Amino acid sequence: MDDTLIGRGLKRTPLPRFLLWLVPWAALLALGLYAVYLCFAVGLNQTNMDNRFAFGLWIYLDLTVIALGAGAFFTGFLLYILKKKELKAVINSAVVIGFICYSGAVGILMVDVGQPLRAWFTFWHPNVHSMLTEVTFCLTLYLSVLAIEYAPLVLKNRRIKEVPGALVLEHQLHKVMVVFAGIGTLLSFFHQGSLGGLYGVLRGNPFAFRSQIGIWPTTFFLFILSAAAVGPSFILLTTWLVGKVSKKRLVSPEVFQTLAKISGSLLLVYVVLKGIDSLVWINSTSPKTGVQVSSFYAHPPFGTWVLFAEVVLLGLVPAAMLLSRRVRARTGLLVLAAAMACAGVVLNRYVMTIQTLALPSLPFDSFLSYSPSWQETAAFLAVLGYGVLLYSISFRWLNLFPEERELATKG
């Protein structure tokens, strides 16, 4: 049964070994699901969030995985709209990773809210002024788009395509994929931006608040750009990782080169704009609220090193590395640069979520600390477990890397 599901010409590890690989990830998922059950049954008192630290690990996770999952929409945009044909080699994998990231984020969001059964209120009684409304709309719609983009991969499976009509449906879906890529890009632009806007509109929080361009705060645009920049890096990183774990050549080196160049160029633009935004914030936006920016960095461990690490160490440096031909020629350095780029965005989302909430606001407030409960951590890790499980199954039975067979034949 297993052999007949694996694509022709592809070699996969024996089934027992594959099942053994799945066990720890399944255990992680099971533990997380138990934690989720506790949160639903007993309440969010199972978490260590409170009235002051009202967002925590889960919102941070949402922001991070959605930024990293941006590779799906951006690769689709580059391939179908800008006709970067070489990216066909990674588009399937990008779609699966995007689906994992977005479905994981939506799942965790449903646990994070106190009344998940009222989620439909946002669609029925939307507050059009809320960034969260935009996030909710675009996130759910884009998850549907990702599911549609995922469908042809499943339909092309060796056994499933024997089902009458499956190939016809796959062919029809393939023909309209350019439309979905376009819709996906539009939706992603908005929700990536709105996630940044979530914090940029906080008029009561001078650390997070940013000046507006049109009707959006600058964080709206910075989040779009940073996600588009690290999306290709994350695809590069995961493709390299899957190749290492499976001990296979999955894509030609040119694909890594293209991803690195795109990621590096966008990251450089992002770093420049982030620098300008920081200068405006330091010299204008924050002083207007009566706060000098140095005050934000006078509360350890959040010193100015955080800003330096975010903009220079994990921004400018990886951008320069990804754009350097000599670095790109060495896989180890290339992967390191991609990892640093991803780490920069991970740090940015951490700062926006955690530092924003930790800083004192009332005159008699103190710097706040928060550490997630085991239930929060387990639910967080469950997304990782779910992701590895779904990706592993997809890698085994679906053709995620179209060049794999050809590269295997070449040896």
Added chain:
Amino acid sequence: MHTQKHTTSLPAHRYTLVVDLDRCTGCGACGTACAVENNIPPANEKATERTGTVWMRVHEARTSAAGAGPTTFVPIPCQQCDNPPCVDVCPQRAIEYDPRTGIVGQIPVRCLGCRYCMVACPYHTRSFNWWTPEWPEGMKATLNPDVSIRTRGVVEKCNFCVQRLQAARAKASAAGQTEIDPADYVPACVEACPSRALSFGDAADEKSEVAALARDGESFRLLAALGTGPKVVYRSSDPVLRERLSRTGVTRG
């Protein structure tokens, strides 16, 4: 997407609470009266200072930077801002600014429990119901029938005892009057304060006591630089305390 300005046209009535810090003894009667009036359940045994449900929290502040000096008690309910940072962020319109009264209402039955409003509020005056509300046997008989009980997983806050305003309106309407008698609308906290540290009224009425107090040189607003336009006004005869309490917490020296 963008932030709405609620201050462009101020409401016909601007219900305002004035807190005289020189008079507040920190007894907590305001918070207790608030809890009884608004059906706030007894705290869960596992609740902490940061997870309990409190609509009127009394903070302690010191006049000197080193934490020395006499203690000042600062009661903080929802500041009922004219330019509230919370209204725009709610994804499903569970927070409303009443353009007739300036009161910012929280509507628990619409609330998703996303807590974005709590993150947006710099005064931290909201509580999330982390536990299912429970009252000891027999205590349910003391619940206020004019205030609905909130479920687990929603956010709640002070609304200047708006049910008392509705009752005052009903009374005025029955008497054939268009305006309420100010004496008929007094929030529970103001009523309960033994040292008369709290004054309440319509600041849109220039002749009212609260309008005069709000204009007074000894009055100030918390986090005024943020432009939220709070309708809770604080007073102190101590200029050092006024200056310290006017700052943003992150700049505290």
